[in-house]
Amino acid sequence: MGVPAIALLLIYTLVHSGSHGQEIHPQNCTLNCIRKGEPECEYCRITQDDVKSVFGFSSPFGACVPWPCHSFLGETPDICQHYVHAPQNVDVHFVPNPDPKHETAIISWSPSVYGIGFLRGFQVSIQALGGTQVLCQLFLMQQNLSLTPDHTQLVYYSDPFPKLKVDSQYAVTVMALPVPEEWDRFYQKKLFRTSTCPEKNGLEQCKKDWFPRYLAVEQDGHNMNVTFNLAPPSLQIKRYFSSCFGGGQRTYIKLEPDLRKNNTHYMYRLPQLSIGINYTCEIAADVVDAVRKKFSVEIQPTTESPSPSSPDISPFVALVPLGIILVAALAALLTALWKRKHAHLLKKYTAPDVFPEFEVKPEEQFVCESSKSSPPSLLIVYSTCDGPAHVQVVLSFAAFLQRHMAIKVFLDMWDSLSVMEEGALGWYCRKLSESDFILVICSPGLHQTPQGHDGGEHEDDDDEDSPQENISSAMVALIAEELCRAKTTINDISRYITAVFEYSKQTDVPTVLGLATHYSLITDLPLLFSHLHGVALQQPGTCLKVESISEDFINHPAGEALRKAIEEAKVGLNSEQQQPHPKVNIWTEDLHLPSQQRVECSAIDSLK
Secondary structure, rough: OOHHHHHHHHHHHHHHHHHOOOOOOOEOOOOOHHHHHHOOOOOOEOOOHHHHHHHOOOOHHHHHHOEEEHOOOOOOHHEEEEEOOEEEEEEEEEEOOOOOOOOEEEEEEEEOOOOOHHOOEEEEEEEEEOOOOEEEEEEEOOOOOOOOOHHHHHHHOOOOOOEOOOOOEEEEEEEEEOOOOOOOOOOOEEEEEEEOOOHHOOHHOOOOOOOOOOOEEEEEEEEEEEEEEEEOOOHHHEEEEEEEEEEEEEEEEEEEEEEEEOEEEEEEEOOOOOEOOOOEEEEEEEEOOOOEEEEEEOOOOOOOOOOOOOOOOOHHHHHHHHHHHHHHHHHHHHHHHHHHHHHHHEEEHHOOOOOOOOOOOOOOOOOOOOOOOOOOOOEEEOOOOHHHHHHHHHHHHHHHHHHHHEEEEEEEHHHHHHHHHHHHHHHHHHHHHOOOOOEEEOHHHHHOOEOOOOOOOOOOOOOOOOOOHHHHHHHHHHHHHHHHHHHOOOOOOOOEEEEEEEOHHHHHHHHHHHOEEEEEOOOHHHHHHHHHHHOOOOOEOOOOOOOOOOHHHHHHHHHHHHHHHHHHHHHHHHHHHHHOOOOOEOOOOOOOOOEEEEEEEEEHHOOO
């Protein structure tokens, strides 16, 4: 062992002189001294050169392979009938190392009481986890040394391991010699990590852990000037980068300061930033895994103060803006009067609608349907288990929404080609993401869970193809999941709506949709219009009414068709309650199988 290692060992011995138990440090003796049993060779370090000079070949411990029992320095085979238990209390101690990239460690341990009489030495190895670095040391005791259980109180030490990289994880293994032939508890392993670069050398001396400590930001019009301190020259960092995110865009700037002009600070510019947007920026050295310094910038609006040398403004020039304002107000008043007269003449000479008795009461304020190019979209989810009368109500209601309430309606019966191409579930899922609102028409059949067909009893029935039986229950579950997610994340849940017609009950609304906004139709048509268009129907002292849907919606063909469909549905459901009902077989798309299967919906069960 060289002089630096001996010095480190002496320093460590002085520091730990007060530890518990007697400390045993390696001696600088030879292999022949151990074999002869000389008293001064009690605990010796054995080098590969020493083994080679005695035996004429390299020792297996050079490759961290333990010495086998049957060839252990000429020991008799009787020793192989016994075992030596693994050492205990393995510990790692770090000693000072001037090398900034490496640490030095010394390993300590105590022998086990099991097999202490047959103990002949120890082998210590350190391996870097995830790497190939392996360091080994061998320590032997003289053959004539008689160990007793009292020796388990001794603390044995290894030589220093000086080439351990900083900020790395290692595994140290201490095994007792000789290694038994059939025993798996002859060694003790412990994991440890060396100190990080900032812990050993300070932050300013570590390249990837360095980041600017000084940062100054100054606004220059629509630009920002950023000044930061450069890394110490010893780190040899020549390139930096800056990244900013704001207003939905990210900018990346590479920085290469000219160290010949200034090697302590550098200023760069963030150009063309928008006013009022808070930008989140970061700056770091352009090295792998570098620590980033984060900061925020925001361009503030600048107000130009009037020049002190500006000439006096004459009173005539000061009245010019006032005259322009008066002319503009007069033009706006004349335009409003002309529009009112034009609307009156247009209403007078326009042909009446199909029902000429419909007219607007003069004392009421009406809200006309929205005529904007992109009306709100609405997806209607319903069940067909309540029969064709209920389906006709849904069709008539969808037509009324699209004709008189300025709503873009998504209905599977109106898009049958896409439903067949995508599948009913795929079509509904796509429309669910595209729609502004989702309306679930609640009816007794919505609570039914269709069952698959049983054998060939109805194989030849020519039933109506409808994807709705299984899809309606699946869509209710999917909408309920989205509704709960929106509620828990404090998002808007107004896009989810439930509604019942006059022939349905409030109990027909699924419990999982209880958080959705609910309406009773046709009574709540104006409220539904207000919900979909965001129009306030009541103001202080004024009750607004919606044209075509407030009270006289039946005066339009679509409204009259909706009223008749509702009446027929009420009559049909009442007649079904008074007579036995055969089961209706409806084809539907299976949610789990690629093929289609027939399900049975009982009209009697749907009314429960």
